[in-house]
Amino acid sequence: MSTLLDVKQLASQRAGRTLFADLSFSLQAGAVLHIEGENGAGKSTLLRSLVGLVELQAGTIQFFPSEHGLAQEWRQHTLFMGHKSAVKAELTALENVALQAQLSGLTQVDAWQLLETVGLLGLEDLPAGQLSAGQQRRIALTRLWYSQAPLWILDEPFTALDTRGIDLLQQRFAQHIEAGGAIILTSHQALTWQPEQLQRLRIQGGEL
Amino acid sequence: MWRWLHPYAKPETVYHLLGRWLPWATAGAVLILGIGLVWGLLFAPADYQQGDSYRIIFIHVPSAMFSMSIYVSLAIAAFIGRVWQLKMADWALAAIAPVGAVFTFIALFTGAVWGKPMWGTWWEWDARLTSQLILLFLYIGVLALYYAFSDNRTGAKAAGILAMVGVINIPIIRYSVEWWNTLHQGATLTVFERPPMANSMLFPLLTCILGFAFLAAALIMQRMRTEILRQELRRPWVKQVFGRPAATGERS
Amino acid sequence: MSRASSWTALTAIMKRDLMVVMRRRSDILNPLLFILVVVSLFPLAVGPGPDILGRIAAGVIWVAALLSALLGSERLFREDYLDGTLEQLTLQPQALPLLSFGKIAVHWLLSGLPLVILAPLCALLLKLPLAGWGTLMATLLVGTPILSAITAIGAALTVSLGRGGALLSLLLLPLFIPLLIFASGAVEAALVGTAAWPQVLLLAGLSLLTLLLAPFAVAASIRVSVN
Numbered sequence: 001m002s003t004l005l006d007v008k009q010l011a012s013q014r015a016g017r018t019l020f021a022d023l024s025f026s027l028q029a030g031a032v033l034h035i036e037g038e039n040g041a042g043k044s045t046l047l048r049s050l051v052g053l054v055e056l057q058a059g060t061i062q063f064f065p066s067e068h069g070l071a072q073e074w075r076q077h078t079l080f081m082g083h084k085s086a087v088k089a090e091l092t093a094l095e096n097v098a099l100q101a102q103l104s105g106l107t108q109v110d111a112w113q114l115l116e117t118v119g120l121l122g123l124e125d126l127p128a129g130q131l132s133a134g135q136q137r138r139i140a141l142t143r144l145w146y147s148q149a150p151l152w153i154l155d156e157p158f159t160a161l162d163t164r165g166i167d168l169l170q171q172r173f174a175q176h177i178e179a180g181g182a183i184i185l186t187s188h189q190a191l192t193w194q195p196e197q198l199q200r201l202r203i204q205g206g207e208l
Numbered sequence: 209m210w211r212w213l214h215p216y217a218k219p220e221t222v223y224h225l226l227g228r229w230l231p232w233a234t235a236g237a238v239l240i241l242g243i244g245l246v247w248g249l250l251f252a253p254a255d256y257q258q259g260d261s262y263r264i265i266f267i268h269v270p271s272a273m274f275s276m277s278i279y280v281s282l283a284i285a286a287f288i289g290r291v292w293q294l295k296m297a298d299w300a301l302a303a304i305a306p307v308g309a310v311f312t313f314i315a316l317f318t319g320a321v322w323g324k325p326m327w328g329t330w331w332e333w334d335a336r337l338t339s340q341l342i343l344l345f346l347y348i349g350v351l352a353l354y355y356a357f358s359d360n361r362t363g364a365k366a367a368g369i370l371a372m373v374g375v376i377n378i379p380i381i382r383y384s385v386e387w388w389n390t391l392h393q394g395a396t397l398t399v400f401e402r403p404p405m406a407n408s409m410l411f412p413l414l415t416c417i418l419g420f421a422f423l424a425a426a427l428i429m430q431r432m433r434t435e436i437l438r439q440e441l442r443r444p445w446v447k448q449v450f451g452r453p454a455a456t457g458e459r460s
Numbered sequence: 461m462s463r464a465s466s467w468t469a470l471t472a473i474m475k476r477d478l479m480v481v482m483r484r485r486s487d488i489l490n491p492l493l494f495i496l497v498v499v500s501l502f503p504l505a506v507g508p509g510p511d512i513l514g515r516i517a518a519g520v521i522w523v524a525a526l527l528s529a530l531l532g533s534e535r536l537f538r539e540d541y542l543d544g545t546l547e548q549l550t551l552q553p554q555a556l557p558l559l560s561f562g563k564i565a566v567h568w569l570l571s572g573l574p575l576v577i578l579a580p581l582c583a584l585l586l587k588l589p590l591a592g593w594g595t596l597m598a599t600l601l602v603g604t605p606i607l608s609a610i611t612a613i614g615a616a617l618t619v620s621l622g623r624g625g626a627l628l629s630l631l632l633l634p635l636f637i638p639l640l641i642f643a644s645g646a647v648e649a650a651l652v653g654t655a656a657w658p659q660v661l662l663l664a665g666l667s668l669l670t671l672l673l674a675p676f677a678v679a680a681s682i683r684v685s686v687n
Contacts, residue, residue, distance in 0.1 A: 051551055053686055055361075076553035084544025088476065090483040102472030105465025105554065127483075290680065345634035352630050356621055365684045366617045370631060373613055373677055377635050380666065384638035391645055 010059035085140035089129030241419030248412035270420035272315035278308035283375035286368030298364035303431035309347035335389035517586035518647035572604030609674035616681035
């Protein structure tokens with residue numbers, strides 16, 4: 001089985017306070033890593049520092065250590081979604097989905113199909129600003145349906161989603177895992193779906 | 209480059225290194241600048257054209273010279289910080305910029321004071337004075353950006369980018385201002401372009417220039433040490449330096 | 461990353477920016493109206509005599525252009541920062557400077573180009589002698605890309621602060637000085653009947669240089685800001 005991510009002795013500080021130190025873990029293909037912790041424990045900081053949005057204090061992160069080709073272009077093979085959905089309020093749902101895909105360098109994406117998948121059909125020509133938070137979230141999440149990246153890093157993917165949305169998302173997660181991908185996610189709620197390889201990591205105010 | 213820099217990337221090492229150099233720089237500044245100023249202000253002969261008022265060059269010229277080179281060093285520090293991800297270089301920015309701004313202000317102020325007897329006006333849109341004024345604006349921009357961020361590290365990085373943009377712009381600004389000045393026929397009397405200076409004036413001037421170099425170095429070192437302490441406040445080594453027992457945890 | 465996907469991403473970001481702004485036309489109109497109002501203040505302040513107005517016309521129009529560039533600069537990255545687009549862009553496999561260039565280009569299309577079109581009206585209001593009109597428009601055409609590019613650097617640097625305004629003008633206005641000098645110098649040269657093309661060419665050169673380097677500075681600034 002191939003390793004997708006290898007993290008060694010990661011440390012991070014924010015405003016002089018240690019969030020985590022000496023944090024090591026690795027992620028195999030087909031695994032889900034669920035990062036838990038209270039508000040402000042540093043979950044988001046951890047995810048953001050994995051993809052280089054936050055400067056590391058110490059430690060090394062190795063993407064796709066066993067496959068040189070992927071490691072070289074890890075950005076292309078890693079999908080990160082933060083709290084913010086990057087949905088433009090002025091554009092319609094359909095335009096948002098289509099442009100989002102193009103921004104990832106893809107032209108052959110059926111935006112209508114994607115909207116149907118996430119259950120937004122019928123709302124496609126409304127400006128996204130008039131949709132609810134959950135619906136905007138769904139627009140952003142369409143990325144998961146065309147993404148070719150084996151490694152997904154998702155910060156609170158279930159925020160603002162209703163139960164049907166959460167179920168839908170977990171179905172997609174299961175497909176991704178089956179196809180040999182891996183997921184790192186933070187979430188305050190327990191997953192209703194039980195993946196075979198579920199790792200848990202708890203961060204709490206400095207110690208692990 | 210990285211190999212060579214690496215041992216100096218540790219804040220603790222740099223702090224102690226600067227601590228060793230600082231007394232020498234300070235002593236050099238006091239001594240050399242003292243000699244230069246006394247020599248220039250009291251013993252050098254008066255100018256046959258300008259009388260005693262020319263003596264302001266002993267302050268004006270050195271500060272004007274270094275105001276520019278300090279900005280360049282600011283940009284170099286920012287460049288090193290970006291390329292080699294050296295946080296110490298980012299901090300150096302905060303140490304260097306205010307010193308440069310003050311030097312620029314001194315150059316500008318003495319230039320204006322000198323302008324009064326020369327041109328009969330406190331301010332003349334002379335090419336060099338104008339360039340100096342713009343340089344002061346550039347310094348103010350860098351400082352304002354640095355202090356606008358609540359997080360010093362982000363502030364230092366942002367200000368560093370601005371300093372690099374500024375340093376690319378400086379030659380263009382200089383050239384444009386000179387061109388503008390010839391276009392508009394500003395001051396007729398250029399006190400800066402004069403026949404070669406007599407040695408009796410040149411030597412005290414050179415001494416003053418050297419003294420200002422030491423002064424700048426001493427000020428920057430002192431500021432750098434303070435900056436290191438500020439950034440590393442919660443690290444155990446700082447507590448050791450100040451005689452308190454090293455804390456067990458990171459929290460204080 | 462393949463060239464095709466970079467191209468797709470570049471067109472996507474330009475299309476997106478264009479569409480967003482086209483749905484909020486006031487963002488384009490307001491800076492232009494601002495210039496018009498500022499320009500019409502001057503005859504009221506210094507008197508409507510053609511000799512004095514004509515002399516200062518080019519300078520006034522250019523100063524108004526600089527100020528209006530600052531006025532509209534926040535929209536460059538502000539929304540993108542707030543809704544997370546900026547964060548997403550830094551994680552794209554495509555080169556960030558390329559995408560930054562796309563944003564600068566759109567900004568110029570929507571603020572620089574309209575300014576060139578508005579210039580004759582301003583020249584008319586300020587009684588700029590006809591000899592200077594062509595040069596004024598030429599300097600605006602080759603000079604406004606510099607305005608967009610440098611404004612983008614400042615906007616990217618200050619986007620996370622939330623209160624750009626005065627700080628932004630402090631950072632940017634000194635950098636605009638060469639532009640101001642050469643542009644108004646060119647018009648003045650045209651007015652006294654000497655050749656203005658050396659300055660226009662010089663501006664064009666500066667413009668190319670700025671467009672070449674600024675995207676990298678913008679990219680670096682974005683990375684600092686999303687941190």
